[in-house]
Amino acid sequence: MTSLPEDPSSPIGESARDTAVRRLQEAFSEGHISHEELDGRLHWALTAKTHGELVAALAALPAEKAGTTSTIAAAGGQIRRRGAWQVPRTLKVASAFGRVRLDLSRAVIEHPVIDIELQLGTGRAHITVPRDAIVDLEGLHTGWKDLRYKTRRSSRPGGPTIRISGMVGFGRLKVRHARR
Structure with a gap:
């Protein structure tokens, strides 16, 4: 994921939000999360204001593959x-x-x-x-x-x-x- 600040209360930028949305869509297309779970997590990621909230929306997703x-x-x-x-x-x-x-x-x-x-x-x-x-x-x-x-x-x-x-x-x- 795009480098996010370590402080959970720090605000997030649009590039971090876009990266989170892409990760959620990939997790859904690869069968890691259900359609209902995708909807909930997308809502969470799109309304997140802090680093901690965004990280919570991505919890338990498989690690992003390097070199793809x-x-x-x-x-x-x-x-x-x-x-x-x-x-x-x-x-x-x-x-x-x-x-x-x-x-x-x-x-x-x-x-x-x-x-x-x-x-x-x-x-x-x-x-x-x-x-x-x-x-x-x-x-x-x-x-x-x-x-x-x-x-x-x-x-x-x-x-x-x-x-x-x-x-x-x-x-x-x-x-x-x-x-x-």
């Missing part, structure tokens, strides 16, 4: 990941002029929710997600060209949720589900 964010960046050229590669909890991908090709269909996905933060200039990006994945594109902003994605009609429960956010400038993003 990776960044891949290139000005030009190609960014490519395929095969049995380890997908971090948060993947930041930035490409000014190149092409991005991420194939998650055979990747090792250990987290129920994967966040892909995409910053694409004029190149193209193609992301292949597992067949049973749920894709969330609400945090993605497109500039020049429209996004190409068809929602799967039927999806088996238990697949990961892939949240794609960020900005696609003059490039194009295509997201598709694996066929096998």
Whole structure:
């Protein structure tokens, strides 16, 4: 969690509150707390005024995993990941002029929710997600060209949720589900 002051009576900042909300949402998505418990703890975290109150809202949550964010960046050229590669909890991908090709269909996905933060200039990006994945594109902003994605009609429960956010400038993003 963001470094919080040790004094339980000290006031908290918005960044600490945002971090606490994110931790609670992750705990829910990973099955550590129920929906009712999430609602109660979110209310507690959002109304907390002191460090002690915020810490109480996060009590008994599993420790945050270290090293769950990776960044891949290139000005030009190609960014490519395929095969049995380890997908971090948060993947930041930035490409000014190149092409991005991420194939998650055979990747090792250990987290129920994967966040892909995409910053694409004029190149193209193609992301292949597992067949049973749920894709969330609400945090993605497109500039020049429209996004190409068809929602799967039927999806088996238990697949990961892939949240794609960020900005696609003059490039194009295509997201598709694996066929096998």
